Amino acid sequence: MTEYKHSLGMLALLVSSPPDKRTVFGRALDQLVHDVEGRGVSVLASESLTDAASILRSDPAVQCVLIRWEMDTSEGHADCIKLLVKLRERNTRVPVFLISDRTTASSIPLLVMQHADDFIWLPEDTSRFLSGRILAAIERYRQAALPPMFGALVKFARTYEYSWHTPGHAGGTAFLKSTAGRAFYEFFGENLLRSDLSISVGELGSLLDHSGPIGQGERYAAKVFGAHRTYYVTNGSSMSNRVILMASVTRNQIALCDRNCHKSAEHAMTLSGAIPTYLVPTRNRYGIIGPILPQTLSAEGVKAAIANNPLVKKGIDPTPVHAIVTNSTYDGLTYNVTRVEDLLGESVDRLHFDEAWYGYARFNPLYTGRHAMHGNPADHDKSKPTVFATQSTHKLLAALSQASMIHVRDGRNPIEHARFNESYMMHASTSPNYAIMASCDVSSAMMEAPSGQILTSESIEEAISFRQVLSRMHSEMLSKDNWFFTCWQPPTVQVGAATVPFHEVDPVTLKTDPNCWVLHPNAVWHGFGDIEEGYCMLDPIKVSVLSPGMGDDGNLLASGIPACVVTAYLGRQGIVVEKTTDFTILFLFSIGITKGKWGTLLNALLDFKRDYDDNAELELCLPDLYNAHQQRYAGMGLKDLADEIFAAMKKHKTTANMSQAFGTLPQAEFSPVEAYEKLVRNDIELVTLDQAAGRLAATGIVPYPPGIPLLMPGENAGPADGPLLAYLKALEAFDKSFPGFTHDTHGIEVEDGVYRMLVLK
Template sequence: MKPATQVLVISADANFRQQVTDGLNAAAHKREASGDNPHGLQAVGCPCDQSALDMVLATPASGVDLQVVLIDHGPSGPEGQGAPAVILAQRIIDARPELSVYMLLEDDSDKLLVEQLASDAVDGYFFRNEHDFSGWFRILAAEVAEKAQTPFHDALRAYVAQAKDSWHTPGHAGGDSFKGSPWVGDFYDFVGEEMLRADLSCSVPMLDSLLHPTGVIAQSQRLAAKAFGARKTYFATNGTSTSNKVIFQTLLAPGDKLLLDRNCHKSVHHGVILSGARPVYLDSSVNRQYGIFGPVPLATIRAAIAANADAKVLILTSCTYDGFRYDLAPIIREAHAAGIKVIVDEAWYGHARFHPELRPTALECGADYVTQSTHKVLSAFSQASMIHVNDPAFDEHLFRENFNMHASTSPQYTLIASLDVARKQAVMEGYRLLDRSLKFAHELREKINATGAFRVLSLADMLPEEVKDDGIRLDPTKLTIDISASGWSADELRDELINRYNIQVEKNTHNTLTLLLTIGTTRSKVSRLFDSMLRLAKDRRPPLTYGRMPEAPRFTALACLPRDAFYEAGVRMPLLDEQGQPNAALNGRVCCDQIVPYPPGIPVLVPGQVIEPAVVAYLVRLLQTQRSIDLHGLAQMDGEWRLRVLSDDERAALPER
């Protein structure tokens, strides 16, 4: 399919606007005839008023994507005459930063006003009295072509097309080991020839090196940095889990203090162990009715910043698994004023840059480091993530050393290509696809609520009481459905959806289901989901009395650094005593492992943490009542669950925190 793209010509002068639009379209037609307009670029005009911003934000026609805005500054005249056009330019840039913005000026003196009001966000200038429409079109078409580049993906395809004989890794040699095999030939058919031919190694110089990129990977990363608003962007093929650890090891030396949301992903807590840092854990808020963990209260964050002047780093998760977004800008300002760098785990929010309803992003709020799971909500393959850097004191050499410590020397090249392609799609058509997803989300809310048996929770329903005044927002592409009135248990309903209706949900608690809408959500999928919910609503049963989720205990205390406890041998003590009750002998012991109920993935215990009776009781109750939750970190010995804890001698020998 050939793309169709637009340049929007904005001018208060209707005659001049028509002249420019006609001139650009004549140039487009001429290039089209010679096959030299590969992106289908056409011009459309609009007055220099609110209608221009409305057009920028309007849902585009199917398959037509606005890429460039050409704004007429107007003829020179009294001071400030061009201000409305420049202010409009800034509003367009603020709303859709992925668009390219060019200005039509009378002379060089107009540039000063443009640069004062629109900063350096304007991509280029033309002089309105030149009337070089063919030249202007050539430059605008080149701008679109640059945004549409996928340097690594193109190089990978070109190399595969060369059909080189493989005398290097991997051992399947482009899939030849599978072909014709009566045992594994079906894998060749399932995966496909092109995918196997593209599974190459660092023996191919033209494909660059992820560990020291200077060619096509470096070019792709520069395009990603521009797209996502970062100074530097790095592709990661080990997921955001490894990305978080790389940043931790770059910023934190053993003994350095950091402030972290206890609600952070377990990879963050693993990063604490690896870095040898001294953590200050901040308890997250909890909605006990639905078993949903919320953000850390703003008062808690501010108190932690004030009480820990020696902290090096603050890390927060925004948005969370359930869609909660912090009001990040004031938090980051306060942290920076205290000399604290801010990391934001934005794994679930990598799409936000490309629709104004989802912005501002963490980078736009001033975060120093942001990690994104590009595979979660954009079109990259699983495990493909990005690290974005805006830290003015960034030490690139140190970062690279830590990155290479975690990255494989044999990265999967199709993952890198998928990051390249996902960035291109987000820039070129992300707004249109996200706009569609947001409309689907609104539609599903109304339709599901109309069933009477199911209800999509609002932000007010989900927010824990202690954060209701903290400016928290909700990602509308994540729908949390209250199933209480249906009479179904969450486990039954989830199983019914997958087995009877072929629908797999993202997650569930004891009385909710979570649906994730992405740029891959289609009208057909929406229809099938609603049909299944309507049928299940007709099969409703008497409402159940749900037992409340066991309440996660507050963080207790650290007896030593997490790293110190983790690397001791420890002893493994049973979770239950001989009478099947929570083992009182664990009281006061120091945990060696990270104990994580999943979902949601929030540690109940971290290495070095003192165990109290409430913690043991919580773990026991989870094991007894929550079939859909896995408990990571427990050891199973002789048919019973055990906790690895410090021995008395080990604890006595360790320095206290």
């Protein structure tokens, strides 16, 4: 057998006991392997069905499976049948050959014949002929496996044509003319550079007019993701949101906007000249942003919001033309989208779901009805709103950074392609990155049935396993009057008539029953009060780990462990988290997460507990922090640090101030575009927080986390002792006291620890 190497080369898996060269059959099988390898196909041998199952589950590079029928001695060939069934659940296309002789043909069950693609009768046919059939099957599979745009890109890159067009590195050769360039070439590799092409390459079509293989790829993605139309985007969902808003809304038209919006929505409002009317979501004691309640989305709620919007002045049509809602939220809360469509459909013709963190939802039944492109696109009711979805394909699917897609389902008042594409071209580059487009293509192929459900199910399973282990450890520690971390999730689950602790629930139930994750009214754990039954669900793969310190009543406990200290400790151990608030740490269980990764995380949390309980010296457990700020943290242990930060959080009321600040909708005096026009004219000045009372923000003020606007351009910062400035002052005071734990607030400039912000003159 040839040595197997991971590459784009051809690979066949032979499931057989070693051929006995003393027999005719054994010699024929050995010759077949030799001839297959002679055609450039690597052959990986597996001597048991169990081992073969492991290979097929873990290595998608296998492009052909050869199974010797007689090696299965189980009753009724049950083991072989099980292998084939499991294989077809994951991959319906990979060619499977059964190797046998004519004497056993009549004993092969119908189910096996349905799952196999071809049969090899040894030694009747020549090995040369049979190896040719295997090669042909592999080549057909390879052609079908690559999605349209990526397949065309691979084919073009292999033609080795001379380049007389941009980019100037000409397939990478220009980089070879300097030391730094050669290092760049060797780091990224020839294929990436050869596929970095110009829009002049007609064979690949154009992203701007959606033609050729690029257009084919977008149509393929539309089929996979359940859209009427799909657009590849190479500058992230930030561009996607701007494209949609600018195609749908123009100056002085009203757009309903989730206040829990990405800053790209703010930019889109500025670019389009729209008048935003904000839909304010709920928030719980941890500062986790909840859903916008149904009464806010109802026709009456929308009318009230517009009536109370000071930007809707005389002469402006009060009818909203567009609505944007974040689904799922950063922390993993997902809407019943059908319900949202019915509610907002009474007010607007176009609904826009920002699903940047949620591109996988269509591919698992757990999320049925909770994503924009739900159900069959052919069944979309044309009398209902046109629906847009933006997805950051790179965030939780397999794609390169900045890869994004726009999905469209046409309903009422649609924006036909020609008009929509004008907005698209306004934001797209004439020199798009072909590797990013190809990764969108590949992401679609990976999620096409049946693999999409398998991949998402594996992510859900890993997240549930982690949640249950952490929940069990917390329960055991609690029974011994000890502390440990837990997850933000229901502590118990109703299974039939029984109420079962979360860590004791059958994982299959948690994986398949959405009711386990639905936010039921007035449940203490979620903290969103009397929420409508079935309206909102927690996505299991977005795991918020809770550190001790917050009481169920929203008041801080006598002692606690700020999450920022835990995050710093994890970072020292090479674990980078997604988001940290006062008492929550967010981890994303994407399709790239394995048991090894979350096992390492659990061990790190246990290590933190040990070092915290022992008050280990910061010099040992947080050496980077200690060395950078030795004078501030000299002589302190890990528990000392946590206690001091917790005391400061109590003093400055950071958690309470955050809830009050984000629960307050500031007074808007200028629209975002009007404020931006003043910024361009330099009608602005930089002031301290003490000087900001009553002033209008010139830019968005966006604390991270949670990453949503505290102040939008043109909004009033309020009184000096009001909730908005009180929160910013609390962050400022905290940052001065704890170097190394400063907050990241977009729109705030920090100089010598003093917060400053741009305001309109």
